[in-house]
Amino acid sequence: MSDSDTPREFGFETRAVHAGAAPDPHTGARTTPIFQSVGFVFDDVDHAQSLFNLQDFGFIYGRITNPTVSVLEERVANLEGGRGAVACASGHAAQQLALYPLMESGDEIVASRYLYGGSITQFTHTFRRFGWQVTFVDPADEAAVRAAITDRTKCLFVESLANPGGIIVDVERMADIAHEHGIPLVVDNTLATPWLHRPFDYGADIVVHSLTKFMGGHGNSLGGVIVESGKFDWFASGRFPSMTEPTPSYHGLRFAETFGDFGYTMKVRADALRDLGPALSPQNAFYILTGIETLPIRMERHVANAQAVAEHLEQHPAVAWVSYAGLPSSPYAELAAKYFPKGPGAVFTFGVRGGYDAGVQLVENVQIFSHLANIGDTRSLIIHPASTTHNQLTDEQKIAAGAGPDVVRLSVGLETASDLIHDLDQALGNG
Numbered sequence: 001m002s003d004s005d006t007p008r009e010f011g012f013e014t015r016a017v018h019a020g021a022a023p024d025p026h027t028g029a030r031t032t033p034i035f036q037s038v039g040f041v042f043d044d045v046d047h048a049q050s051l052f053n054l055q056d057f058g059f060i061y062g063r064i065t066n067p068t069v070s071v072l073e074e075r076v077a078n079l080e081g082g083r084g085a086v087a088c089a090s091g092h093a094a095q096q097l098a099l100y101p102l103m104e105s106g107d108e109i110v111a112s113r114y115l116y117g118g119s120i121t122q123f124t125h126t127f128r129r130f131g132w133q134v135t136f137v138d139p140a141d142e143a144a145v146r147a148a149i150t151d152r153t154k155c156l157f158v159e160s161l162a163n164p165g166g167i168i169v170d171v172e173r174m175a176d177i178a179h180e181h182g183i184p185l186v187v188d189n190t191l192a193t194p195w196l197h198r199p200f201d202y203g204a205d206i207v208v209h210s211l212t213k214f215m216g217g218h219g220n221s222l223g224g225v226i227v228e229s230g231k232f233d234w235f236a237s238g239r240f241p242s243m244t245e246p247t248p249s250y251h252g253l254r255f256a257e258t259f260g261d262f263g264y265t266m267k268v269r270a271d272a273l274r275d276l277g278p279a280l281s282p283q284n285a286f287y288i289l290t291g292i293e294t295l296p297i298r299m300e301r302h303v304a305n306a307q308a309v310a311e312h313l314e315q316h317p318a319v320a321w322v323s324y325a326g327l328p329s330s331p332y333a334e335l336a337a338k339y340f341p342k343g344p345g346a347v348f349t350f351g352v353r354g355g356y357d358a359g360v361q362l363v364e365n366v367q368i369f370s371h372l373a374n375i376g377d378t379r380s381l382i383i384h385p386a387s388t389t390h391n392q393l394t395d396e397q398k399i400a401a402g403a404g405p406d407v408v409r410l411s412v413g414l415e416t417a418s419d420l421i422h423d424l425d426q427a428l429g430n431g
């Protein structure tokens, strides 16, 4: 077979730049235009009806679809190796939209207890008011994960690389456990990005992201996305009437039957996004798309800088410990070698000698690092979780989430590594 007979499988870097996009057919514009329009004209009444009935694909109204946002959805689905994606206004919106099609009031979620602090709050307080019950478990304790799953459990939810503790979850084992029980594994892949780790390669069924972080990568736009692998068998599971039974708001349509391996994506868009409403603005989609084009080279530098800073801190007299899976001392070094061969991200924590007060002092002394509540920016960022992001958790929850009083979190940016080290050294003093 000659080379031209086999469709070429493009590399990740090529797809990060091109997937989902083409020159604009009307103007020749080479970057994806910002289609700042809420409505889209129908060809005629038949066309309008077929769009509304989901018999045809096209643009109706900006809460459900938008051409700029669609390019972003296709690009992220491609990079994750998924079948379809729905973008939305933020990472938190993505979590809600991802779970909404799976859950009824009274249903349960089994979640890793090592989640982003805001996610623990969302799951514990807000989801409970929807009647969704959440059981938090240590994902390393497989017996506990299994024991937490009941007849009403509708998914297992983990972060592939957990913020803020630098914790790596064994995604393949979690997928096996979820599938033994006929439920999907949902993975928040925000800290990893598909450049460092792709959960679908290890059996995950649904991936969510805060695009706000490394994906957009410049700290300028909120966004979120839900991606479907297309491999979960809703009929075999039998636990999801919302996917397999007729939907009253769509004339009795069965999503898993009509749309097959992208039925969940359609359900997320047509039910959850349409009715809950957290649409992504086309302007933000444009910024995030632009960011994704440089994702591979940015992540390489993020990881190299994080490794250099972590190694330096580990031998610093004012530092008690460093929790970065790129260090041989990390209990996650082995899982990192399997799941993160290009490096375990650029967000990690360390402990300052002197506890809470020393942590507060450090964040006040840094000059290049910015003291703020975000991660995944080009700029290096620092925060003391106990006094900020994790402040609303109980002391017990703080420690369980890796955010005790001495903990400082870094999101290492793209500056010169020696400048970052110099800044931390001057802020830490002589220890």
Ligand SMILES: *Cc1c(COP(=O)(O)O)cnc(C)c1O
Binding pocket: 090, 091, 092, 093, 116, 118, 119, 159, 163, 188, 190, 191, 209, 210, 211, 212, 213, 222, 223, 224, 375
């Ligand atoms: C930031 C973050 C979220 C929430 O995303 P927003 O875009 O801020 O809503 C969820 N999960 C992780 C791991 C995050 O870092």
